[in-house]
Amino acid sequence: MEPVKVDLEPLRHAAGFGDILAYERICRTPPHRRFLVILIAVLLFAAAMLAGLWFLGRSDILAVAPILGVFVVGYTVLAAVSFVWYAVGLARRVKVAAFAWRNGWAYADLLENTRRPGAPFARVARGQERAVVACDDERMPFELGVHRSVARGQEGATIQRPFAFIELPLPSSVPHIVLANRRRSIIPTLGLGRGAARMELEGEFATxxxxxxxxxxxxxALYIFTPDLMARVLDLGSGAEIELVSDRLYVYLPGGTRFDRPATMAAAVVLAEEFHRRFSVRTELYRDDSAGALAARAGVAVGLRGQRLGGSGVSIMAIAATAGVLLLSAGVTALSLFGGEILSGFGGS
Incomplete structure (x- = not known):
């Protein structure tokens, strides 16, 4: 089989104004979200703020209430910074799209409410995926993108950190296995797998x-994650987390992963090709001997106990934020109840 070759040239050039306009047209971006519309809105807002500042200065209100000028300038700077952040993100997506189209792959600017079987996708009530690339090359069929959870009302509890992902198909269903990273937690694994086994690996893998x-x-799990396979996982994805669920393999990367950089995309393609090849060899003949004769006749490859780890995982950041809010609330309450006595005690001393 010939080695995988991809054209990384579109990632080596910055996106121009014409590229952005063409991208929005191809992706059918709604008018209110288009670059020119947002740019004009920001410029009009800045002009209105500056006119308001000039009016306040002429009417001597700033001499009495200078905080008004601070608010006007602050909102103007905030609008400018927000627009720059939006424009940078858009330009990066334009480069990823150009790369995908140059190589004959599919691309989507935005996907909502996708139903992927991975644990971090399932724990959010509403999710968005940006800059999704899908390759149907039989040597490395994959999808990659960046996932963000979006909360509405009571869904706020499902918010989690953004993460990048690479999804690969497996030739057969396998037990639900998570290879959690000890050095960098990317997906919420605290509480995931209640009652499950946590296996300690050997040598450098264990660290x-x-x-x-x-x-x-x-x-x-040991049949699939052989020492030679783990060695390649350590080489290619030491900063990642891996999940096998149903007939899918997920590689999770930090949310700030820059797929618009040639080196990063090249590494992602190499990882996709090698992981697809190696994990396919280890899983294509997998059958769960404990599933039972009835499940085997029905074509079920994995027994009920092995299909899904218990629990949904809790973000450590969410726990830290909750603990911080509780401590702050306790401090404010204590100060309001006993602050007078404490201050009087200091005064008396």
């Missing part, structure tokens, strides 16, 4: 990863 598998499937 980077730990395996979370359904109880009773430890040998199955």
């Amino acid at each position: 980077v990863f730990r395996l979370i598998v359904p109880e009773g499937y430890q040998q199955d």
